[in-house]
Amino acid sequence: MISTVIRASISILAGGLLLVSAVYAEHQVPETISVTLQFKPDVINGQRVYAVCASCHLPDGWGNNDGVYPQLAGQHATVLMKQLLDIREGRRDNPSMFPFVQERTVGGYQNLADVVAYISTLPMSPNHGKGKWAKSSREYKQGERVFKDTCLACHGDQSQGNSDAGIPRLQGQHYAYLVQQARAIKNHQRKADPEMASVISNLDFDEIDQVMNYISRIRVPRSDLEPKEVAL
Numbered sequence: 001m002i003s004t005v006i007r008a009s010i011s012i013l014a015g016g017l018l019l020v021s022a023v024y025a026e027h028q029v030p031e032t033i034s035v036t037l038q039f040k041p042d043v044i045n046g047q048r049v050y051a052v053c054a055s056c057h058l059p060d061g062w063g064n065n066d067g068v069y070p071q072l073a074g075q076h077a078t079v080l081m082k083q084l085l086d087i088r089e090g091r092r093d094n095p096s097m098f099p100f101v102q103e104r105t106v107g108g109y110q111n112l113a114d115v116v117a118y119i120s121t122l123p124m125s126p127n128h129g130k131g132k133w134a135k136s137s138r139e140y141k142q143g144e145r146v147f148k149d150t151c152l153a154c155h156g157d158q159s160q161g162n163s164d165a166g167i168p169r170l171q172g173q174h175y176a177y178l179v180q181q182a183r184a185i186k187n188h189q190r191k192a193d194p195e196m197a198s199v200i201s202n203l204d205f206d207e208i209d210q211v212m213n214y215i216s217r218i219r220v221p222r223s224d225l226e227p228k229e230v231a232l
Ligand code: HEC
Pocket: 049, 050, 052, 053, 054, 055, 056, 057, 068, 069, 070, 072, 075, 079, 080, 081, 083, 084, 093, 094, 096, 097, 100, 101, 106, 115, 168, 180
């Protein structure tokens, strides 16, 4: 039986095209075939596709503060797409979401490109889950030190990530979710970028809580947040 591995990276081109390059590596075939697919995202169709996602990630894409469902709003399109493909192909273990992102349920690449484009239009939660240590605490400062020494180089000084490099934005993500993902990476339950996995593995559980506390308290730019209701 031929088993196929698809590695995909995507980028949004200036004209709004969503580009997916997929690398198919088949066990029996020594060479790697590269395929580039281009999609023009349809946000209206994406909104329709999103209905199924909303049952877990909520209609506003904010997930929940207890960290079971991540906030999707504000995440880079490249990262959303990579995570969707990783979950769909089983490279990232997510049994609850898995059935909803199979081709027979969610559809092909076009629908994935569309739903990612729709999520990209959603403003972020003004009240995401934060860690418990205030700025004046020792734990906050230790988290800040770990962040600046070991995470900033990839995730950016405000943990804004990098769309072109496929590095997730961490800013605005729920504290409990960040901790849970780091623990999963440390325990080898979630595969991640090898360099990042080794950095996380070198932290103990207290250091993970502290660095995520710091990240969860980085201010999200106001223009990315859902405007607070103003009384008329
Ligand atoms: C049955 C619930 C469920 C449904 C339906 C669902 N998801 Fe998820 N999704 C999850 C859970 C749970 C996680 C976090 C998994 C983990 O802890 O690793 C997740 C993670 C993700 C992530 C990774 C986020 C990150 O930053 O790591 C993306 C992207 C995502 N979902 C998109 C979608 C989209 C798009 C849809 C609809 C097509 C969808 N999900 C439908 C439960 C669901």
